[in-house]
Amino acid sequence: MTIQDQHITQAAMNLYSWALRRVPDDTKAALAQARESESNETARKTLNMMLHSASAAETADRYVCSDAGIPVFFVRIGTKADWNANIKSALRAGFDELVQTIDPPLLKHVTNPLTLERGYHGKDMPIVTFDLIEDADYIEIICSPKALGSGRWAAMELFTFPTLETIETYILDVAIKAGSQHCPPVVMGVGIGGTFDYCAKMAKEATLRQIGQAHPEKIVADMEQRLYQAVNALGYGPMGTGGDTTVLGVHVNYAAGHGFTPVAVAFNCWINRRSIARIHGDGRIERVE
């Protein structure tokens, strides 16, 4: 059997619905840990409400947040996968069908940037990017619905031959600019190097990494750890009303580049929406997260 349009369409529907109703386990664990270590009483109560909201959404099978975001899919195709599908239009069909059938209905967030008209459809929606996984015999799809609350604070700058000091100062200043407004505690994703487009993608992908999983290279893992402490020392706290927990993790990805070095920063709000599925050759959709 071959992976076909209908499997991709079904996976797109499932992934989006899962992401809206369930806060990932690593994120709940990090929030619970923060609740234990917080020194600020309002912050502890706010973290407690977050955990309560996550569990209430799961129990009632309802949305954690009313901003369902816009559909964003990362597709990773196994080089040994057996597939014959128009993946992008199949994903679009999945989102269209979701909009028709999901209960409760979604608010209209897809926005034409030229006219500000809002609906469920728009040019280039869903946002889809593709990669390959060597030797895998499945297609992996990550769904990361992106909403305004944390989406609007992403930033990027281009430096020439920057020192680590320059890079880290920039990252801290982006955190200060976002301040109280991106529904903290957030996951902060950072991309360093590559090219303009590749750097932004690295930052976004870094937000999708499991919390607590350090970068394999020590120089990067050390940077992640000290930036985590630095951003939390700013004191914005849960929902930006003060406390020790502004980030749950700082995840850095890097790539070699020329002497011009882009640095990109992206945020995921505390509900840290992401869902992952693998589609196998027999059409089975395996929920990974």
Next chain:
Amino acid sequence: MRNIVLPATRQAVAELELGEMVTVSGPIVVTAGIPTHHRIIEHIEDGRPTPIALEDAAFFHLGSYSRETADGFEILYMNPTTSTRFNSLMPRIIRHFGLRCVGGKGGLDDECTLALQDVGGVYLSFLGGGAPIISAAIRHIRQVAWDDLISHYRLVELEVEALGPLTVAIDARGNSLYRNLDDAAHSKRAAILERLAQQRQSQ
């Protein structure tokens, strides 16, 4: 935890302290739309009453899904949006109507804080991603206005009971947690950068 009965008196909100958590009960008016705020300001300029009265009201930046039913409307869920998006529009609205409680998430700027101080109003911070908790406080819908707009842009008046907990983030005396935290972060910045430099040296 204090429960504020709406419409709140000036005295009831004057006592609230920064960082205190409260609930509110009674009528609230909600919207998440910039076009909605523009319409409110057009009504102020034309001297026309808004379809839902906002005098002394609790006016919150909450997006809600309202669906038409045989008996009117029902609300399926509701959740805050970022209030700073409305910074330039809120001082006039706060002052004109004497808003007693405003709220949403992410706060408002210094101009809005001044306007709140002038009228004796407070800003209450809602939990972003709190749709299950916030929606559970809805008792019934009082009115839905401007239903030509998409759902979360409409002006909706709801009756709520023990909505919250909400954090008092701007008080009625001109104090703002957002201003305080931002000032503190800027003043800590140099020391944080120094610590980063030391850590880079030792690692």
